[in-house]
Amino acid sequence: MAIQLADYGWTGGSPPGDGRLGRIVRVDRGECDVVTAEGPVRVVSDSQRAQSETAPATGDWVLVGTDPDLGPFVERVLPRINTLSRxxxxxxxxxxxxxxxxxxxxxxxxxxxxxxxGRLERYLVLAWDSGAEVAVVLTKAGREPEAAAEVSAVVRAVAPGVDVLTVEVGEAAGGIDGVEALIRPGLTVALLGESGAGKSTLVNALVGEEVLATGEVRSGDRKGRHTTVSRELLLCPTGGLLVDTPGLRSVGLWDAEEALNRVFGDLEELSARCRFADCVHDTEPDCAVLADGRVAKRR
Structure with missing residues (x-):
């Protein structure tokens, strides 16, 4: 089965080296699913044999080699454009x-x-740190119409200029066209959010079939179960590619100084005018942050 790798986002021309070029669409312990021009292949992810210190991740472009004993294996992870990391x-x-x-x-x-x-701010830092574009999708809009305007206002206050879309998937479906318009041919789109947010349901609607399991949300605390346990790259009818990440209970930031400045730039600007360089903006005299009066205490 021949596959056009351009459909999976390849724009790099001829690949380096002698191995087969492919893109990782799923990573499991010790093995990966890779799409190549000749079709999909299950490969061994053997860090001892790979000519790279980079552990393969979903979305990576790789060269696939063949070992007489192991069979197909990841020979090399090609340089990444960026990563969504925590x-x-x-x-x-x-x-x-x-x-x-x-x-x-x-x-x-x-x-x-x-x-x-605060949670939204951490997600924004995580997303912006990747260098990718960012948008916010609010699900279950048909069931919670009054919350849509309230939460949209929170998003716009925390992240001015970021697109906010509201959707409902199911019998009262609506708003899905706006999300589909963002998933343009060849683009790789990652979904980020906590368990029970409706990511898997949204992916199924966008792909057009039940490709991911969905779970119930506990009525007591609105917590969802982890229905997505691995990250899988899926081709959409729009020509774009979707990755549903497992629900994040913790949002630990990794080397995100630039993105932190983007989210908390107003605090940094005010802090520069504080009397003391080590001001923690609590009870210190001549604190510019406290004097300004507009910064929420939680920040």
């Missing part, structure tokens, strides 16, 4: 790459729960 929740000083080579990050939030501004 600090590994199990390791303090280890980067966890969620998706490689991503063009757009959709921060997905369900309107059946409040949106703490």
């Amino acid at each position: 600090r590994d929740p199990s390791e303090e000083v280890v980067e966890q790459v969620l998706v490689a080579n991503v063009d757009l990050v959709l921060i997905v939030h369900g309107l059946d729960r409040p949106l703490p501004p």
